[in-house]
Amino acid sequence: MYKKINYIAAVLILLTTISVKAQVTTQSPYSKYGLGNVRGSLLPQFRAMGGISTGVYKPSIYSNINIQNPASYTGITMTTLDMGMSAGFTEVKKNGIGETSFNSTLSHVAMAFPLKSGKSALSIGILPYTELGYEFSSIEKYSATDTNTYNALYSGEGGLTKAYFGIGQQFGDHFRIGANVEYLFGNLQENRSIELQASPSINNRRQNKNSIGGIGFSYGLQYDIPLSSKSRITLGYSGSSPSKINSTKTFVVTQYFRDAVGEEQAAFDTVLVNENSAAKLKLPLIHNFGFSIQKDNKWMFGADYRMGQWSKLNIDNTNQGLQDSWGFSAGAQITPDIGSIGSYFKRVDYRFGFQYDKTYIQLNEQDVKQMAVTLGFGFPLAPNRYSFYKMNFTTELGRRGKSTNGLIQESYINFHLGFTLNDRWFTRFKFD
DSSP: OHHHHHHHHHHHHHHHHHHHHSOOSOOOGGGGSTTSEEOOSOOHHHHTTTTOOTTOSOOSSSOOOOTTOGGGGGGOOSEEEEEEEEEEEEEEEETTEEEEEEEEEEEEEEEEEEOTTSSEEEEEEEEEEEEEEEEEEEEEESSTTOOOEEEEEEEEEEEEEEEEEEEEEEETTTEEEEEEEEEEEEEEEEEEEEEESSSSOOEEEEEEEEEEEEEEEEEEEEEEEEEETTEEEEEEEEEEOOOEEEEEEEEEEEEEOBOTTSOBOOOOEEEEEEEEEEEEEEOOOEEEEEEEEEETTTEEEEEEEEEEOGGGOEETTEEOOOOOEEEEEEEEEEOSOTTOSSOGGGSSEEEEEEEEEEEEEEETTEEEEEEEEEEEEEEEEOOOSSEEEEEEEEEEEEEESOSSTTOOEEEEEEEEEEEEEEEOTTOOOSOO
């Protein structure tokens, strides 16, 4: 037991060290809208299949934590720990000019425990919910008829984190339901600065900070249609409720100068401060539908369809001007021979997928769309008598928006690394 704990602690320290040394915020102008870029409740093994998860129950003999659909928790047969990190390169391009950034962060820590009944399981964990990070400028006018211009600087940072507790319960042989209680928390900070092009000049900055903390709910169900003793179709649905969570807003206006070489100086005056203004944030109603067809421990393929009522996202009784979103994913997993002794690579899980989304952003009367192809592997690590380990690696290659008609094109390649431990921590044995 102590060796297992030391192994887990060492990996967590390694991942945390890498995350702290790297830049942890996203660099995406599109994160300016809504609550930031929505990450989704997906571990690397599901991202590798294009993000399919709603109709995925137990893709292999290993226990996997499918947070997206808590009904799947009943497939947890051993104590399961999953943790990992994410990293990626993003190129932002507009009018033929591009800029590349790199970001990495600790992505998730999740655990699940089967209950004594054998038909239910619990899961707890923490993972990012949204990421906010951008910085750009534009030349603007005070009005359409005014010839005077100024430099507008926009920046934002922060994000929301989700901690959850969930339970799944099976009824009969084929029907399952589940639910998560989720606590969302974090800070979203956005700045808008106005700098006159004449020098020297007094510059103004407006800072909005939103501190968020509150409870939301997600839920799901699954139903199996047996095709044989080792194959089945799984139908699934999951969703999240339009919860209202607490928000505290702070608004500050300051004035500052830039020196002769253009370096920003510390603010010399605070014009306005409005602190701790209580508000409510209403989350959107989200639906996910999916199915999978699989032969146990050999292959599985499936698809998901999702939609979100982001047009109803409301902060402090103010609609955020978004539109409803929809998207779909398709993906598969193949394991050539899970029990192979002579070939390690026959025991590896090979995963691939595709996803397409019409996002909740519309600019210049054009929908901002996103698509990606995914590829991943599940590498089994050396087991012992009662424990099984797997390393899951995923690559996402995608694009959001386009660089024509005044839009911004984001091209990205993301890497996700996760470690899954299956163990019998709470089983007592007479002999060892």
